[in-house]
Amino acid sequence: MLKNLIVLFVLVAAVAAQSKQPKSKPASAPNATSMAPSTNETIALKGGKLLTITHGVIENGVVVMQNGRITAVGGPGTSIPTGAKVVDVTGMTVYPGLIDSETHLGLTEISADRMTNDELENSDEIMPHMHVYDAFHAETALIPVTRLNGITNAVVAPASGDTLPGQDSFIQLAGASATEMLTVRDIAMPLNFTGAQRRNQSFETAKFPFTRMGMATQLRQAFIDALDYEQKLAAYDKKKSSSDEKEKDKAGAPPKRDLKLEALLPYLHGKKPVVLAAEQPNDLLTALDLANEFHLKVILNHVTHSAALLDKVAATGLPVIVGPIYEQPKESERYDAVYSLPAQLAKRGIKIAFASYDSHQARNLPYAAGYAVAFGLPPEEALKALTVNPAQIWGVDKDLGSLEVGKLGNVVVASGDPLDVKTDVKRVFIQGHEIPLVSKQTQLRDQYWK
Amino acid sequence: MARRPHLYRVMLLSLCWVLSSLAVAQQPSNTQQPSSAPQNPTSPEKSTPGTEPKAGAPTENATPNQKAAPSAPAIHNDVVIKGGTILTVTHGKIENGSIYIHNGKIAAVGQSVNAPAGATVIDASGKFVMPGIIDSHSHIALDDDVNEPTSPVTPQMMMRDAFDYNDKAIYRALAGGVTTSLLLHGSANMIGGQAVVIKHKYGLGRDELIFPGAPQSIKFASGENPKRVYGSKNQLPATRMGNFEVMRAAFIEAREYMRSWDDYSAKVKKGDKDATPPKKDLKLEALADVLRGKLLVQIHCYRADEFLTEMEIAKEFGYKIRAFHHALEAYKVADKIAANGVAIATWPDWWGFKYEAWDGIPWNAAISAHKGVRVALKSDSEDVTRRLNQEAGKVIHYGMTEDEALKSITLNPAWIIGVDERVGSIDVGKDADISIWNSYPLSSTALVDKVLIDGDLYFDRSLPGLGLTHYKEVQ
Numbered sequence: 034m035l036k037n038l039i040v041l042f043v044l045v046a047a048v049a050a051q052s053k054q055p056k057s058k059p060a061s062a063p064n065a066t067s068m069a070p071s072t073n074e075t076i077a078l079k080g081g082k083l084l085t086i087t088h089g090v091i092e093n094g095v096v097v098m099q100n101g102r103i104t105a106v107g108g109p110g111t112s113i114p115t116g117a118k119v120v121d122v123t124g125m126t127v128y129p130g131l132i133d134s135e136t137h138l139g140l141t142e143i144s145a146d147r148m149t150n151d152e153l154e155n156s157d158e159i160m161p162h163m164h165v166y167d168a169f170h171a172e173t174a175l176i177p178v179t180r181l182n183g184i185t186n187a188v189v190a191p192a193s194g195d196t197l198p199g200q201d202s203f204i205q206l207a208g209a210s211a212t213e214m215l216t217v218r219d220i221a222m223p224l225n226f227t228g229a230q231r232r233n234q235s236f237e238t239a240k241f242p243f244t245r246m247g248m249a250t251q252l253r254q255a256f257i258d259a260l261d262y263e264q265k266l267a268a269y270d271k272k273k274s275s276s277d278e279k280e281k282d283k284a285g286a287p288p289k290r291d292l293k294l295e296a297l298l299p300y301l302h303g304k305k306p307v308v309l310a311a312e313q314p315n316d317l318l319t320a321l322d323l324a325n326e327f328h329l330k331v332i333l334n335h336v337t338h339s340a341a342l343l344d345k346v347a348a349t350g351l352p353v354i355v356g357p358i359y360e361q362p363k364e365s366e367r368y369d370a371v372y373s374l375p376a377q378l379a380k381r382g383i384k385i386a387f388a389s390y391d392s393h394q395a396r397n398l399p400y401a402a403g404y405a406v407a408f409g410l411p412p413e414e415a416l417k418a419l420t421v422n423p424a425q426i427w428g429v430d431k432d433l434g435s436l437e438v439g440k441l442g443n444v445v446v447a448s449g450d451p452l453d454v455k456t457d458v459k460r461v462f463i464q465g466h467e468i469p470l471v472s473k474q475t476q477l478r479d480q481y482w483k
Numbered sequence: 484m485a486r487r488p489h490l491y492r493v494m495l496l497s498l499c500w501v502l503s504s505l506a507v508a509q510q511p512s513n514t515q516q517p518s519s520a521p522q523n524p525t526s527p528e529k530s531t532p533g534t535e536p537k538a539g540a541p542t543e544n545a546t547p548n549q550k551a552a553p554s555a556p557a558i559h560n561d562v563v564i565k566g567g568t569i570l571t572v573t574h575g576k577i578e579n580g581s582i583y584i585h586n587g588k589i590a591a592v593g594q595s596v597n598a599p600a601g602a603t604v605i606d607a608s609g610k611f612v613m614p615g616i617i618d619s620h621s622h623i624a625l626d627d628d629v630n631e632p633t634s635p636v637t638p639q640m641m642m643r644d645a646f647d648y649n650d651k652a653i654y655r656a657l658a659g660g661v662t663t664s665l666l667l668h669g670s671a672n673m674i675g676g677q678a679v680v681i682k683h684k685y686g687l688g689r690d691e692l693i694f695p696g697a698p699q700s701i702k703f704a705s706g707e708n709p710k711r712v713y714g715s716k717n718q719l720p721a722t723r724m725g726n727f728e729v730m731r732a733a734f735i736e737a738r739e740y741m742r743s744w745d746d747y748s749a750k751v752k753k754g755d756k757d758a759t760p761p762k763k764d765l766k767l768e769a770l771a772d773v774l775r776g777k778l779l780v781q782i783h784c785y786r787a788d789e790f791l792t793e794m795e796i797a798k799e800f801g802y803k804i805r806a807f808h809h810a811l812e813a814y815k816v817a818d819k820i821a822a823n824g825v826a827i828a829t830w831p832d833w834w835g836f837k838y839e840a841w842d843g844i845p846w847n848a849a850i851s852a853h854k855g856v857r858v859a860l861k862s863d864s865e866d867v868t869r870r871l872n873q874e875a876g877k878v879i880h881y882g883m884t885e886d887e888a889l890k891s892i893t894l895n896p897a898w899i900i901g902v903d904e905r906v907g908s909i910d911v912g913k914d915a916d917i918s919i920w921n922s923y924p925l926s927s928t929a930l931v932d933k934v935l936i937d938g939d940l941y942f943d944r945s946l947p948g949l950g951l952t953h954y955k956e957v958q
Binding site for chain 1: 651652654655658659707814815832833834835836837838840841842843844845846849850853865866869870873876877879880925926927928929930948949950
């Protein structure tokens with residue numbers, strides 16, 4: 034009886050809470066990050082120019098999406114299931130949702146306001162136990178703004194001020210809550226070695242590490258400590274699980290759990306990739322030496338001023354997150370030394386992916402790729418570097434990166450070339466749901482453009 | 484007319500663009516130069532286009548610019564740019580057109596032009612030819628000397644004193660098609676210093692990079708930056724109330740200063756030999772120049788309410804505001820900004836980097852232009868100044884017309900700087916500041932092939948090394 038009453042009470046409270054919820058928000062403000070109500074609606078995009086990425090361009094094509102995934106991709110003869118909602122996209126270009134390989138989306142709102150920023154824990158250079166999913170703000174105004182330019186997925190990384198600032202998460206730019214949007218937690222760990230991680234105090238206030246030597250040593254010690262910690266744990270476990278009672282007693286107290294060292298272990302075992310950021314040749318070589326020493330699985334990042342080492346980079350076979358291509362060249366370099374880097378890498382067969390390294394301006398990601406085309410990158414390579422390449426690099430190519438049957442329905446419809454600044458994105462689908470093209474900014478536009 | 488080359492030439496030089504292009508079209512394309520044209524291109528010309536008064540203003544944007552003086556005599560040869568698609572800015576697009584440049588000025592533009600046989604020909608077939616890009620808000624080439632953050636009122640600071648003409652940023656912008664920039668004081672102070680206008684003649688000496696005869700601009704600021712800089716030192720101003728009080732107090736003091744000089748002059752005029760002159764004060768002298776209307780007032784300002792306050796203060800003290808810079812909330816009060824004849828120099832899509840930028844929207848430029856505001860896109864950035872063509876392409880995506888977008892990086896910023904009679908369009912009589920592109924420039928993928936300033940080639944992408952023609956690389 035009492036039990037039933039409690040159940041009833043909980044139910045009533047839940048219903049009351051549900052009915053209250055919509056009223057607590059102004060009617061005009063949509064829940065910007067939530068997807069359209071979940072339905073099993075089948076959608077067919079008909080008549081568009083399909084940039085499939087993996088199997089060429091299909092003119093006047095058809096894409097069918099059902100239950101969140103792509104169920105058909107083909108020419109005009111492709112059969113459309115009965116009952117499907119057919120969207121005429123004649124004259125439009127259709128392509129897979131773009132992937133930004135480094136952003137801080139959900140970690141910042143107003144750059145200058147510290148209270149809205151969770152980008153970096155800068156109390157120490159070695160902070161691998163920071164997880165961006167703990168700070169990720171699903172309701173950020175920045176994500177709907179970014180979606181409007183056809184970006185549907187992104188890597189969220191902590192800022193690059195620490196050598197090991199924490200672990201990245203892979204997100205989808207729509208979802209009912211953070212849970213649905215954080216599709217892969219702790220997908221990778223940045224290892225920054227660009228010189229910018231030094232705290233640059235004066236000699237008088239200097240604390241270790243002050244130099245690149247210090248940064249490298251500190252990092253090496255952290256890796257050794259982690260391996261040592263693992264050995265102690267293993268030794269304890271071995272004794273503890275021994276059938277010999279005397280051995281069991283020798284185990285003593287378990288080693289104190291250390292989150293920092295524990296966080297490094299999957300990376301030291303090569304189970305997850307380290308995103309190794311370096312710009313100039315000396316830093317790139319030092320960082321690669323460290324990575325080799327500890328057998329890390331590496332994705333390279335930046336390599337901005339290492340033109341002389343590109344053949345060496347190619348020989349490693351490692352993929353490169355490239356950019357920002359708007360980085361200034363060195364004083365002696367030609368004006369296009371950095372703009373032409375993606376072309377230089379691709380020419381050597383290196384797998385590249387673009388990143389905005391931004392949040393508010395992550396929407397400009399495709400234009401950076403377009404600029405790389407101006408400086409010699411073949412346009413189809415540029416498009417791959419926004420889609421299938423990052424999908425492969427991040428290990429999500431089963432779901433993302435091309436218009437192929439079985440992949441998620443993350444699909445963009447635009448007025449033209451995805452890389453051109455003049456192109457207008459008309460429709461965005463995420464997991465087969467059409468996302469309203471509404472943001473804080475479109476609301477202000479509609480309020481004032483009368 | 485074709486038989487009377489002398490008359491033809493006079494007409495070419497003095498008439499507005501419509502007539503000149505018509506006249507040129509009647510000429511056979513490969514005719515000899517008119518007999519009155521100088522055989523020696525370096526000899527001084529009595530009636531160079533630049534010194535001719537314009538018969539017709541090229542656009543509604545043109546404003547008389549009394550201060551702009553002609554450049555020093557050009558020393559280079561006659562140049563013809565042939566065969567490109569010319570984006571004139573003021574009179575549409577000319578397919579397969581030509582431009583004749585004489586003594587650093589545009590002497591003719593049209594389907595075909597009449598030029599001396601010895602003229603240097605630049606083949607622009609398949610290329611796009613537009614005016615050099617103009618950046619109306621830049622802080623390059625000033626080393627770290629952008630702000631004098633020791634007082635909220637520093638109108639006597641002259642940016643020219645800090646101008647580092649060797650800064651490679653000038654070159655990198657040139658390689659992006661920029662030919663003129665307004666180098667402004669920073670936004671730490673409510674009233675900052677006086678700007679310098681440069682042409683990107685990288686490789687020449689300091690004085691040769693300074694735009695001759697360009698009017699003097701002064702930088703004002705408002706909002707968060709002055710608040711932060713002085714508030715963090717526990718000084719006035721720490722609020723927007725303080726910001727505007729500081730400004731009003733400065734102008735009241737400047738009025739007093741002007742009055743004391745007027746009194747002194749009156750006494751001298753009356754023959755009072757005992758009259759002692761007031762102390763000459765550089766700061767008050769500069770503020771007085773604002774009140775006298777001698778300086779173009781360029782105001783860093785984000786928020787709608789602050790545009791209104793700035794315009795009220797300008798009215799109260801009787802000076803004109805030339806442009807609001809950044810101006811992210813211009814779209815909220817665009818009609819009022821337009822009614823005051825104030826331009827804006829904005830970014831296409833920057834937002835959210837601070838609280839006063841929170842309501843920035845990428846439709847700002849289009850809405851403001853639509854409501855009659857003269858809109859320029861500027862960089863305020865060593866990075867963005869290298870690709871303002873892309874920035875102009877973006878605003879097309881956000882609803883601006885292609886013509887307006889093109890103007891926003893050429894003629895409109897020229898007006899803001901006060902040099903629109905000299906640069907910013909491809910019109911007869913203007914300085915031959917021209918960028919040549921490998922494809923339609925307002926796009927992601929266009930590249931600058933060549934840049935000419937005053938008719939002289941300064942950048943050529945096809946050259947090895949840096950691609951510069953006037954700069955000697957140290958080996």
